[in-house]
Amino acid sequence: MPRTFHDELIVIDALEFSNWDRETLEELRAGGVTAVHVTVAVWENCRETLSNISAWHRRFEEHADIVMQARSADDIRRAKSLGRTAIVFGFQNSSPIEDDIGLVEVFHDLGVRIMQLTYNNQSLIGGSCYEETDSGISRFGREVIAEMNRVGMVVDVSHCGERTGFEAVEISQRPIAITHANPKSFHPGLRNKSDDLIRAVCEGGGMLGFSVYPLHIGGAATPLARFCEMIARTAEMVGAEHLGLGTDQSRKWDDSFLDWIRSGRWKKGVDFGEGSATNRGWPEWPRWFRTPADFPNITKGLLDIGFGREEVAGIMGGNWLRFFDAGFAPATAERKAAGAATVQDHAAAE
Amino acid sequence: MPRTFHDELIVIDALEFSNWDRETLEELRAGGVTAVHVTVAVWENCRETLSNISAWHRRFEEHADIVMQARSADDIRRAKSLGRTAIVFGFQNSSPIEDDIGLVEVFHDLGVRIMQLTYNNQSLIGGSCYEETDSGISRFGREVIAEMNRVGMVVDVSHCGERTGFEAVEISQRPIAITHANPKSFHPGLRNKSDDLIRAVCEGGGMLGFSVYPLHIGGAATPLARFCEMIARTAEMVGAEHLGLGTDQSRKWDDSFLDWIRSGRWKKGVDFGEGSATNRGWPEWPRWFRTPADFPNITKGLLDIGFGREEVAGIMGGNWLRFFDAGFAPATAERKAAGAATVQDHAAAE
Numbered sequence: 001m002p003r004t005f006h007d008e009l010i011v012i013d014a015l016e017f018s019n020w021d022r023e024t025l026e027e028l029r030a031g032g033v034t035a036v037h038v039t040v041a042v043w044e045n046c047r048e049t050l051s052n053i054s055a056w057h058r059r060f061e062e063h064a065d066i067v068m069q070a071r072s073a074d075d076i077r078r079a080k081s082l083g084r085t086a087i088v089f090g091f092q093n094s095s096p097i098e099d100d101i102g103l104v105e106v107f108h109d110l111g112v113r114i115m116q117l118t119y120n121n122q123s124l125i126g127g128s129c130y131e132e133t134d135s136g137i138s139r140f141g142r143e144v145i146a147e148m149n150r151v152g153m154v155v156d157v158s159h160c161g162e163r164t165g166f167e168a169v170e171i172s173q174r175p176i177a178i179t180h181a182n183p184k185s186f187h188p189g190l191r192n193k194s195d196d197l198i199r200a201v202c203e204g205g206g207m208l209g210f211s212v213y214p215l216h217i218g219g220a221a222t223p224l225a226r227f228c229e230m231i232a233r234t235a236e237m238v239g240a241e242h243l244g245l246g247t248d249q250s251r252k253w254d255d256s257f258l259d260w261i262r263s264g265r266w267k268k269g270v271d272f273g274e275g276s277a278t279n280r281g282w283p284e285w286p287r288w289f290r291t292p293a294d295f296p297n298i299t300k301g302l303l304d305i306g307f308g309r310e311e312v313a314g315i316m317g318g319n320w321l322r323f324f325d326a327g328f329a330p331a332t333a334e335r336k337a338a339g340a341a342t343v344q345d346h347a348a349a350e
Numbered sequence: 351m352p353r354t355f356h357d358e359l360i361v362i363d364a365l366e367f368s369n370w371d372r373e374t375l376e377e378l379r380a381g382g383v384t385a386v387h388v389t390v391a392v393w394e395n396c397r398e399t400l401s402n403i404s405a406w407h408r409r410f411e412e413h414a415d416i417v418m419q420a421r422s423a424d425d426i427r428r429a430k431s432l433g434r435t436a437i438v439f440g441f442q443n444s445s446p447i448e449d450d451i452g453l454v455e456v457f458h459d460l461g462v463r464i465m466q467l468t469y470n471n472q473s474l475i476g477g478s479c480y481e482e483t484d485s486g487i488s489r490f491g492r493e494v495i496a497e498m499n500r501v502g503m504v505v506d507v508s509h510c511g512e513r514t515g516f517e518a519v520e521i522s523q524r525p526i527a528i529t530h531a532n533p534k535s536f537h538p539g540l541r542n543k544s545d546d547l548i549r550a551v552c553e554g555g556g557m558l559g560f561s562v563y564p565l566h567i568g569g570a571a572t573p574l575a576r577f578c579e580m581i582a583r584t585a586e587m588v589g590a591e592h593l594g595l596g597t598d599q600s601r602k603w604d605d606s607f608l609d610w611i612r613s614g615r616w617k618k619g620v621d622f623g624e625g626s627a628t629n630r631g632w633p634e635w636p637r638w639f640r641t642p643a644d645f646p647n648i649t650k651g652l653l654d655i656g657f658g659r660e661e662v663a664g665i666m667g668g669n670w671l672r673f674f675d676a677g678f679a680p681a682t683a684e685r686k687a688a689g690a691a692t693v694q695d696h697a698a699a700e
Contacts, residue, residue: 054452102404
């Protein structure tokens with residue numbers, strides 16, 4: 001089979017949250033996916049998160065022929081040359097660090113490179129897009145962001161409220177990311193972001209990863225062309241170099257797991273999350289992205305909508321790779337000193 | 351000041367357990383100590399151990415001019431060339447991995463390179479030298495040793511019972527260590543080891559680190575020459591290349607901490623450990639080794655007793671360095687396969 005344009009690309013999915021097994025890992029290979037940011041915590045505390053990480057260690061051991069851990073952008077390049085998929089650990093919540101700033105470096109040491117400041121509920125760090133009132137970044141949150149900046153852990157505001165998102169851009173000394181969400185102007189979902197926040201994140205050197213999650217795009221019937229038009233419109237707004245994918249793909253979970261990621265142990269009743277009482281199960285995915293094996297469809301869709309090859313290479317993964325090159329590296333001593341000063345300045349100003 | 355023979359050496363202390371601060375870290379530099387195996391858990395569970403590790407992260411940040419973490423023997427060589435002291439993390443108990451074999455690799459990832467199978471009490475893995483009956487290595491213990499062999503974490507039997515020690519030598523596919531104890535034939539302390547066990551460990555390619563802890567050498571009055579004679583006698587028995595130091599130095603703890611390391615939370619009453627009701631505080635250290643700054647005295651003592659310079663270089667650290675070169679590296683795939691087979695063979699034979 002001749003190698004296609006897609007085969008040559010570094011393809012990065014900045015968020016998947018699947019019930020990983022041989023089959024789902026092989027779907028990544030089938031889709032030519034070079035790297036995936038996987039979720040190792042959503043409500044879990046520190047100890048529970050270590051068990052999730054050790055489940056990945058076992059997968060790395062058992063499926064060493066097709067996957068490997070990535071702690072740096074260079075590891076992602078290495079995976080490409082080895083024909084494997086690189087796995088980058090990330091949190092969708094700050095629950096794993098509990099109330100302990102020291103755990104930021106502990107988890108960084110274990111390879112965690114991206115942390116959302118909140119999941120769907122207010123955290124010790126900030127406010128969520130599901131809360132009626134978004135507190136913005138807390139006292140602890142300012143310290144945690146400075147520490148994340150120091151060690152090289154990317155601040156992700158995908159599930160944060162708008163105020164928390166804007167404050168994270170301002171407080172962070174390094175560019176931040178929305179790994180998986182779409183513009184609210186495309187689809188008015190609670191989880192999607194205002195054009196103003198997307199602009200602020202990207203103007204600060206950050207990135208937006210477009211989600212294919214059906215409830216973020218207006219349902220499974222949304223055609224690929226419309227999804228790609230959204231990307232084109234956003235590129236006009238912030239520049240294509242700040243855009244990537246974060247599909248939010250979730251393979252092979254049953255509905256009880258959906259209850260867990262929505263209700264955790266914070267609620268005795270049922271939470272419907274982005275669903276509703278009449279639509280509470282896993283949604284159907286669009287025909288053009290049923291699994292990560294369908295990534296070549298998106299490459300084709302972007303070319304069809306008129307993006308140039310270089311732009312497509314960037315959106316499919318090159319832009320995330322460049323962002324990870326900087327974002328996963330520890331801050332220099334000077335940067336760190338600057339970060340510390342800023343946190344103190346904030347304190348002094350209040 | 352002209353550089354002395356001691357200054358040129360790679361000096362390794364295979365066990366210290368101090369209340370580390372700037373002063374105690376500077377004592378290491380003053381003693382020309384290149385690397386120390388420090389204790390990050392004695393009774394602590396997984397989560398608590400992470401806090402101990404993060405306290406070290408903070409020390410690495412605050413005292414970066416004099417200390418650094420070592421994950422490999424090469425890191426120790428690097429520390430020597432940078433004029434810093436390398437810190438190797440280790441456990442004096444298996445409590446941090448709880449009942450979860452997956453935590454072996456998690457902690458290895460965090461830099462833990464040595465684990466005692468038991469502290470003073472029977473653990474989930476084996477029997478202690480303080481127990482009336484030593485169970486030997488448990489079912490879980492066999493699995494954990496195989497996993498330690500795979501990832502590159504040294505098996506340490508310093509506080510284990512004799513039977514557990516012999517079984518560890520037999521079960522481990524890689525050489526093991528007694529990081530800090532002396533021959534019982536020198537001083538009949540509960541924690542000291544039989545010549546037979548020392549021989550078994552060393553014949554298997556392992557190492558013995560001599561302890562200066564007063565209750566292991568017959569008290570603070572024991573002269574340096576007698577300590578060095580013990581080393582010479584042991585060298586005749588197993589060869590000097592299997593010998594090093596593991597002083598068990600404990601600086602700046604108060605007596606309440608001694609209660610913690612003896613009684614943990616397993617006993618409501620007072621445990622006297624190696625002390626007694628009339629002698630329950632921290633013991634006085636010998637005049638020739640009050641702090642790690644006194645390491646040059648031991649170099650001199652070994653030369654005085656008649657060891658050659660190469661032998662002294664080995665005992666002061668070169669032998670540990672060579673042992674760590676092999677022991678801290680992950681097993682090859684073949685070795686791992688062999689290890690797995692042996693565990694199964696054991697099961698089949700019983």
